[in-house]
Amino acid sequence: MNTATRVLVTGGAGFIGSHYVRTLLGPSGPGGTQVTVLDKLTYAGNPANLDPVRDHPGFGFVHGDVCDPVLVDKLVSEHDQIVHFAAESHVDRSIAGAEAFVRTNVLGTQTLLDAAVRNRISTVVQVSTDEVYGSVDTGSWTEAQPLGPNSPYAASKASADLIALSHHRTHGLDVRVTRCSNNYGPYQFPEKVVPLFITRLLRGGRVPLYGDGSHVRDWLHVDDHVRALELVRTRGRAGEVYHVGGGTELSNRELTDLLLEACGADRSRVDHVEDRKGHDRRYSVDWTKIRDELGYRPGKDFATGLAETVAWYRDNPSWWQPLLDRAAL
Numbered sequence: 454m455n456t457a458t459r460v461l462v463t464g465g466a467g468f469i470g471s472h473y474v475r476t477l478l479g480p481s482g483p484g485g486t487q488v489t490v491l492d493k494l495t496y497a498g499n500p501a502n503l504d505p506v507r508d509h510p511g512f513g514f515v516h517g518d519v520c521d522p523v524l525v526d527k528l529v530s531e532h533d534q535i536v537h538f539a540a541e542s543h544v545d546r547s548i549a550g551a552e553a554f555v556r557t558n559v560l561g562t563q564t565l566l567d568a569a570v571r572n573r574i575s576t577v578v579q580v581s582t583d584e585v586y587g588s589v590d591t592g593s594w595t596e597a598q599p600l601g602p603n604s605p606y607a608a609s610k611a612s613a614d615l616i617a618l619s620h621h622r623t624h625g626l627d628v629r630v631t632r633c634s635n636n637y638g639p640y641q642f643p644e645k646v647v648p649l650f651i652t653r654l655l656r657g658g659r660v661p662l663y664g665d666g667s668h669v670r671d672w673l674h675v676d677d678h679v680r681a682l683e684l685v686r687t688r689g690r691a692g693e694v695y696h697v698g699g700g701t702e703l704s705n706r707e708l709t710d711l712l713l714e715a716c717g718a719d720r721s722r723v724d725h726v727e728d729r730k731g732h733d734r735r736y737s738v739d740w741t742k743i744r745d746e747l748g749y750r751p752g753k754d755f756a757t758g759l760a761e762t763v764a765w766y767r768d769n770p771s772w773w774q775p776l777l778d779r780a781a782l
């Protein structure tokens with residue numbers, strides 16, 4: 454008899470983690486998987502993101518902190534694999550104060566990994582970001598690029614990646630690190646640029662564009678990121694780093710124009726605001742390795758993905774309105 458794989462998903466009430474859980478337990482998921490979400494439900498965690506799978510027999514939820522060693526040890530001992538999303542994730546907040554970032558992103562990751570070693574976990578996927586490399590004007594980084602993070606957020610994620618890889622080298626733990634470009638899609642907390650702009654424009658408001666708007670990001674639909682994570686969890690190799698990219702590279706000005714158009718607004722709704730401190734100009738990952746090794750390819754073209762995302766926010770004000778009120782956005 455096959456026994457179900459028990460996957461502990463930290464941060465599964467957030468944007469990408471909840472998409473991952475909904476996918477894993479949804480009709481296109483692998484089946485035979487039991488998922489427990491461990492989430493502290495910070496301002497960014499929203500139990501409603503998990504409503505579509507709440508009654509699934511393979512779903513469980515634990516409200517708790519990834520930095521709590523007793524809770525984490527108990528939970529880890531009851532699972533086979535870990536996919537680690539839990540993090541403080543907003544760069545602007547890390548500039549205002551880095552303590553929570555170091556605590557959750559670094560100490561939380563170490564707490565989880567120590568428990569994984571003690572409990573002989575078979576695989577840990579450390580979900581990370583392209584921001585750990587710093588900024589690149591031209592070309593793309595391979596996985597061999599040295600880390601050079603600039604924001605406190607990126608520095609905390611880089612530290613977490615190094616701690617994770619050290620647990621592979623030192624203890625032989627099967628850790629796989631992914632570094633993905635900027636995600637967009639439904640259920641993203643409306644402080645991040647895409648949902649912030651959409652929700653402001655849908656309410657008839659104005660949007661803030663940092664500096665000269667020339668900063669460039671690769672935009673990838675969250676579906677594609679989640680598919681890549683599943684490939685890495687199920688078929689990736691221990692101790693390896695995989696880049697996930699291949700979205701659409703846009704300057705913030707170009708992104709703003711597309712969002713204005715999608716929401717039926719024009720440039721008169723844009724406020725040019727002082728640039729973010731230490732703002733990285735461009736991120737770009739070379740994702741040849743995950744393509745050649747695991748057959749990953751992004752599937753969602755940006756025009757379709759953006760139109761669907763705008764439609765989702767238009768159709769679901771009851772999801773985002775309370776969040777805006779709570780976060781005074």
Ligand SMILES: NC(=O)c1ccc[n+]([C@@H]2O[C@H](COP(=O)([O-])OP(=O)(O)OC[C@H]3O[C@@H](n4cnc5c(N)ncnc54)[C@H](O)[C@@H]3O)[C@@H](O)[C@H]2O)c1
Nearest residue numbers: 464466467468469493494495497498518519539540542636
């Ligand atoms: N959003 C992106 O574009 C992007 C791109 C690449 C990588 N990532 C990484 O993906 C992961 C998820 O990002 P996201 O955008 O979904 O973030 P998010 O902010 O939407 O969600 C983070 C989740 O972690 C939970 N959390 C925070 N601190 C916790 C703690 N101490 N213990 C337990 N749970 C805690 C929050 O409650 C929330 O549910 C992060 O690790 C982030 O660094 C994000």
